[in-house]
Amino acid sequence: MKSQLSAKRKRIVDFIRQFMEAKGYPPTVRDIQGGCGISSTSVVDYHLKVLEKEGHIRRDAEVSRGIELLGRASSLPKVQVPIIGQIAAGEPVPVPDSETWDAAAGADLLEVTADLTRGRQDIYALKVKGMSMVDALINDGDIVLMQYVNTVDNGEMAAVWLKAEKEATLKKVYIEPGRVRLQPANSRMQPIYAEPENVEIQGKVIAVIRQLGKPA
Amino acid sequence: MKSQLSAKRKRIVDFIRQFMEAKGYPPTVRDIQGGCGISSTSVVDYHLKVLEKEGHIRRDAEVSRGIELLGRASSLPKVQVPIIGQIAAGEPVPVPDSETWDAAAGADLLEVTADLTRGRQDIYALKVKGMSMVDALINDGDIVLMQYVNTVDNGEMAAVWLKAEKEATLKKVYIEPGRVRLQPANSRMQPIYAEPENVEIQGKVIAVIRQLGKPA
DNA sequence: TTAAAAATAGAACAATTGTTCTTCTTAGGC
């Protein structure tokens, strides 16, 4: 149902998008009139009616600024995730506290679409430092999205703190009788085993994001 | 400047957010009045004035629905990236064509925030199949964001098609005198060398996204 | 060329909607 846009109507849609971005609310018919160099409000209304029929916008009758851009741009909400620190082999893993998710708290924020977090709560992010996690297929500089939990299901990847060794690592965790098996994500590599008392789950790994060719 | 919200004002802010999500445009004073069970428009105006002074919203005077939520919505635009196929060791790498970025073209779309693509154009995505890319620290099921280019700078990671071997791989590419060095991202591993005629750059790797614990 | 469809113009109207004014109630500090 969504046919191709004529030049003028594409201009109108673009204008609505820009206006929305700049102001936070949609333009009026007269805003569009001025912004697109159209000489009458009735012409704007005419094109808006066509755009609605073609499925590019949705309009609410008799409602001021009652225009919504469709084209499934607005579907997925964004989530802001605080980057609370870095994870490195020899350092304790930063853990979120009650203030971590206060909007005011000024930490670095990463913005991701909600499909990455799948609507989960208590999400935070850590920046990976060093090459010690390559067995988990995680590189220096990667961002790991974490969920703050103290237990994980078998096979889920978690940030693990090995108390005796004072070492942080990212591994798939399997609870086995009398021991915990820590399995690298790279299944070609060998697991290591640890005493249950020696293992502290610091959080569950939800996703990994790597940007290549970063500036310094 | 952003003090804590009283119960009633928190309700108003939440209502504005929900209304915005549902309708695509902000509510009127009277919408808020009805939605929050307030008995007079002047009371709504009173609270909106306070919310603006406290920095939670921005208002445009004399403008209908002239309310913008601040704080969140740092308004990084989102980008829709088509997932045009999969990349596996023994298969040719899908390359985008002119129709790939037509909004209408129905392929799977991945939505990411623009900071991931850094505003680059001609971005597409591939789903990694198989374990053959683990030397690039890329796992089965990962999504790689690609930019459609035929040449890369030294050290950038690219999707490479080795014509003779009929094999696809993701490697860092270094042009050297008389040969091309293909270096795994895992720097502990050894590079391989190829004839320049045997190397076809299919695209540059911009980012890697991995979701853990996916449903089937 | 000619007729139909698409697009444009200008104006007037009516509904929506922000603003303001006055009065009243409630809550907390002294």
Next chain:
DNA sequence: GCCTAAGAAGAACAATTGTTCTATTTTTAA
């Protein structure tokens, strides 16, 4: 109690803004 500030109520007003009507021009198709 008495005071001040915050909050609430209702109504009236004025600006904003969507809608509609008729007439005209341009484009498209036969």
